[in-house]
Amino acid sequence: MIENDTDAAVAAxxxxxxxxxxxxxxxxxRRELQVHxxxxxxxxxxxxxxxxxxxLRAWRRRETYQAKASFRAWLYRIATNACLDFLDATTRKLPTLDLPVAEDSDLAPRPAVAVPWLQPYPDHLLESVADKDGEPDAVAVARETIELAFLAAIQHLPVRTRAVLILxxxxxxxxxxxxxLLETTPASVNSALQRGRTELKEHLPARRAEWRPATAASADERAIVRRYMxxxxxxxxxxxxxxxRDDVRCSHQAGAGGWMGPDxxxxxxLAEVLEGWAPALRGPDALDFAMRLTSANGQHAVASYIRWPSEGREFHAFALDVLSIMDGKVAEVVNFVPGVFPSFGLPMTLPADAERVG
Structure with missing residues (x-):
């Protein structure tokens, strides 16, 4: 229902x-619909x-809005159908990975980059939603995690099953x-929900019995990230x-290029990760790094910039790393291409004399 007479008058x-x-x-x-x-x-x-x-669809079909339902729910209906139409018209393929982990691991069975189209979500855009404590749009963020593990996991669900589980x-x-909304029956929805929950568990960390809401980062975690930078x-x-951590995992998206390769x-x-990073850290070809702290999907994130030492010029955007901190150590580093920097309000270059850690 429309919450008050003022809203009803505006909707009319x-x-x-x-x-x-x-x-x-x-x-x-806008923001809660974007998260949806x-x-x-x-x-x-x-x-x-x-x-x-x-x-656009809402404006063109504004006459279909009925005051007996909330304007917000009407927009969610339109947004869900817009996404379903987009997915129906889009060909997507998930790669097959062979990456075994311990049954009781904190990490998901597959890294987030196993979903090629996955992008991080800037935390600063969530603040305007999450700050509305007790309001319906705040629940859309607070009741469920927006961590990368969850976002990657639900991408493995069939499209309409995914929609049911989210709704x-x-x-x-x-x-x-x-x-x-989905033009089906409650029985079909309940059946799809049970299938979705079962399949989702296959893609989430084994220890994760429940989806937990994102919580504020501790001072200890921030200190760990600073030391990492x-x-x-x-x-x-x-x-x-x-x-x-000894079982740390690192992954990066296709298209990163550079010493990480295009795939x-x-x-x-630990040994394999350090060896994988070695070309950037060792010898005459070691890179000059500059790092900037940010956050994504309710997790710590670090924007990295590089320059070749022989050049001595400005630093160029290199990657956005989303970190998982567990048991006081870095458990996972998920690397995204620098094309995501603008959505985080990050510059694509830093001057040669920029602070190296900021």
Whole structure:
């Protein structure tokens, strides 16, 4: 239901064709709709496109809005269908990976980069949603994790099963509401939900009995990340060895290029990870790094910049690393291409005299 008379009047004006009223109303829900589309699609860029598509469809079909339902729920209906239409028209293929981990591991069976289209989500864009404590749009973020492990896991679900699971378990919609949106029956929704929950467990860490909401990072974790950044900048392999778990895993997306190569890669174990990083840290070809702290998907993240020591010029965007801190050490590093920097408000270059750790 519309929450108050003022909202009802604005919704009525929007339905009647008042563009200013319509824009003001839909903008209230932009970020939570973007998060919803992001869960459906796994891509920050594609989510933003589908939010725009949602607003266009909503304006064109504004006469279909019925005041007996909330404007917010109406927008979610449109956004979900926009995502479903996009996915129906898009060919996507998940690669087959052979990456065994211990049955009780903290890490997911497959690294996040096993989903080629996955992009990180900037935490600063979540603040305007999560700060609305007690409001429905805050629940869309707070009730369910937006960690990379979860986002990657749900991409393995069939499209409509994914939609059911997000509507029911993340947004808290009833089976009847979800069935109405998806034009099916409550029984079908409940059946899809059970299948989705079962399949999802196969792609989440074994120890993760429940999806837990993101929590504020501790001062100890921030200190670990700072030490990690300093160790990389100083090419200090001994310091890195102390900061990484014995079963640490590192992975990077396709298209990274440079010393990491153009193809996706994933490798695990302390010795193997350090050896994989060695070309950037050792010898005459070791890189000059500059690091900037940020956060993504409720996790610590580090933006790295590089330059060749012989050049001495400005630093260029290299990668965005999303870190998982467990048991006081870095357990996983997920590396994304620098094309994601603009969404985080990060520059693509830093001056030659920039602070190396910031």
């Amino acid at each position: 004006a929007a339905k009647a064709g008042d563009e200013a009223a319509f824009s003001g109303l839909v903008e209230r829900h 589309c992001y869960r459906m699609l796994g891509s920050y860029d594609e989510a933003e496109d589908q939010v725009q598509e949602t607003f 029911r378990d993340v947004l808290g919609w009833s089976a009847k509401e979800a069935a109405s 300093t160790a990389v900048v100083e090419c200090d392999e001994d310091a890195l060895a102390e900061l990484l 996706p890669a994933w490798y695990g174990g």
